[in-house]
Amino acid sequence: MQSQKIIDHIVQWLQGYSASSRTAGFVVGVSGGIDSALTSYLCALTGRPTLLLEMPIHQAASQVSRAQEHMALLCQKFEHVRQQRVELTASFEAFKAAVDLSAPQAAVDMALANTRARLRMATLYYHAGLHGYVVAGTGNKVEDFGIGFYTKYGDGGVDVSPIADLMKTEVYALARHLGIIDSILTAAPTDGLFGDSRTDEDQIGASYPELEWAMRWLTQQALHAKDWATYPERSHLTARQIEVLDIYTRRHLANQHKMIPIPVCEIPRDFFLHAQ
Numbered sequence: 001m002q003s004q005k006i007i008d009h010i011v012q013w014l015q016g017y018s019a020s021s022r023t024a025g026f027v028v029g030v031s032g033g034i035d036s037a038l039t040s041y042l043c044a045l046t047g048r049p050t051l052l053l054e055m056p057i058h059q060a061a062s063q064v065s066r067a068q069e070h071m072a073l074l075c076q077k078f079e080h081v082r083q084q085r086v087e088l089t090a091s092f093e094a095f096k097a098a099v100d101l102s103a104p105q106a107a108v109d110m111a112l113a114n115t116r117a118r119l120r121m122a123t124l125y126y127h128a129g130l131h132g133y134v135v136a137g138t139g140n141k142v143e144d145f146g147i148g149f150y151t152k153y154g155d156g157g158v159d160v161s162p163i164a165d166l167m168k169t170e171v172y173a174l175a176r177h178l179g180i181i182d183s184i185l186t187a188a189p190t191d192g193l194f195g196d197s198r199t200d201e202d203q204i205g206a207s208y209p210e211l212e213w214a215m216r217w218l219t220q221q222a223l224h225a226k227d228w229a230t231y232p233e234r235s236h237l238t239a240r241q242i243e244v245l246d247i248y249t250r251r252h253l254a255n256q257h258k259m260i261p262i263p264v265c266e267i268p269r270d271f272f273l274h275a276q
Contacts, residue, residue, distance in 0.1 A: 051081075142167055172185065
């Protein structure tokens, strides 16, 4: 993996998009996680104004401290980078007070987790609109195109996706190459949407290296996820590999609606013809 070449390519791509879209810079939501840390660093390297937004909603202290340390270091390193904290806990609580919470608890918890992500998306676009900036997404390849592990119109609502062709392990490799702080490099990945200590692996049931293996294996076998259940050559795989493939394909199929264009109901043209 040629880390510096990949970094240079992404930075040039971001610069090109900003120039062609006639936008002034970038806004990135910084969570204290590895994906937002790398994305914000790459945006900073473009030399264009970059706004780093921290948007806590009942956030764990460790996530807050990691985000703040990372942002402070980028602001110190790059004159064109600035940071801002937008406390969204009160907004989230006001939303909860306005809606019906009487549904089954699991459904309420998931809906509220997605609401956190959507409040942050709205905040990013508010500030992008103020300054004429582009919202840079922080999703990686296995999340965005593998298992759909993101919120539709939440962290999935972005203008550009600079790291979406990188696997999670490749994100870590580039982050290490850039010298991103150890506290972020060693933290267990988490979306931080539930207000507890659950990690991504707790939610998914598989680690990112396992999911990357499944994504690559299915690609190499030229299999669509829906074909996996009938694939005749499963016998040479271990029990854990089969379990991981089942986890990957189940999530991939369930989250297809996130990964394909919005369906448009096309009206037959002759329906628009006036009766003679």
